[in-house]
Amino acid sequence: MIIKEVTLRHVKMKMKAPFTTSFGTFQDKEFLLLEAKDDNGMSGWGESVAFHSPWYNEETLKTNWHMLEDFIIPSLLNKEVEQPEEVSEILSYIRKNNMAKSTIEGAVWDLFAKRKGITLAAALGGEKTEIEVGISIGIQNTIDDLLQLVDEYVNDGYKRMKIKIKPGWDVEVMREVRKHFPHIPLMADANSAYRLKDIDRLKALDEFDLMMIEQPLASDDIVDHAQLQKKISTPICLDESIHSYEDARKAIELGSCKIINIKIGRVGGLTESKRIHDLCQQHGIPVWCGGMLESGVGRAHNIALTTLANFVMPGDTAGSSRYWEQDIIEPEVVVKNGMITIPDKPGIGYEPNREIIQQFTAYEKSYS
Ligand SMILES: O=C(O)CCC(=O)C1=CC=C[C@@H](O)[C@@H]1C(=O)O
Ligand SMILES: [Mg+2]
Secondary structure (H helix, E strand, C coil), rough: CCCEEEEEHHHHHHHHEEEEEEEECCCEEECCCCEEECCCCCCCEEEEECCCCCCCCCHHHHHHHHHHCCCHHHHHHHECCCCCCCHHHCCCCCCCCCHHHHHHHHHHHHHHHHCCCCEEHHHCCCCCCCCEEEEEEECCCHHHHHHHEEEEEHHHCCCEEEEECEEEEEHHHHHHHHHHHHCCEEECCCCCCCHHHHHHHHHHHHHHHHCCCECCCCCCCCCHHHHHHCCCCEEEEEECCCCHHHHHHHHHCCCCCCEEECCCCHHHHHHHHHHHHHHHHHHCCCCECCCCCCCCCHHHHHHHCCCCCCCCCCCCCCCCHCCCCCCCECCCCCCCCEEEECCCEEEECEEECCHHHHHHEEEEECCC
């Protein structure tokens, strides 16, 4: 397979509702969409999950554009690539910049599967024909607003509720949610809003039988998380702390977590995601697929990855209509009773809608 042309698009989409985490709130989503065309004119698609500002990690939309334009695309254009796994190797000379690397690696995986006439799920070795999905609920203005949203999503059939927490919006909030919804699968995501000194607050969450608490401490830590896990019964799930297979190996060895949230962009692509999945499977560590408020292209990659056997917990892969007035793929991602049926078309299985993409594209550039 040879990539003859790459088109990078800076896409702007308006979210249906603002999304607030312990870092802040955002309403609009700007992201990079990458289309890689092969020598037959067939296209593979990838999406960068880097945000406009470096609050989630050190990457941004602009750093991604720079890395893709000046290093990553030139490393892959007109180069024979037999297997998509080779992309990580070819790009291994570049330090970090995982989201930038993942953007084109995902497109190569999509192109590879399309050329073989198989689904991306099959290319990755996934066997599920449908996946369970959960939903992530941002920090709300009032507890009543939150309870209303939880009620709505429980009625939609979502298999797990993820509630964002931070100091001052945590114990009391989870107590109210548990009081109104005593049996729903419930978890908290702290996005590194706590420190070891907050141990008492975090221990108080043990009362609510949570599935996990996601990333309570610093985004580059696995040592304090190991200390914390010894002191609380709620399983710790790591998100921001896990950037690679090696990070996962060390976190498992130290006992820093009992669950890992795999995000394709955060770890540098689908190949690394598979490696982490396999490592966790060997160590009895369940994984699930996190979300980064992706459009339908990135969402399609998440869905395909989640078909792997050790993705045993519902991920943050809600339907298109949860985020967008109009998504950029056809058909849109639809959730029925908390389940998504895996598309059986080759590659990502959803067709990017060029007309809509053009409407939402603020700027584009092609490289050949
Ligand atoms: O895409 C979704 O629906 C989940 C979004 C979500 O929960 C997050 C996106 C990005 C950073 C965080 O705030 C949070 C997460 O940590 O998973
Ligand atoms: Mg998280």
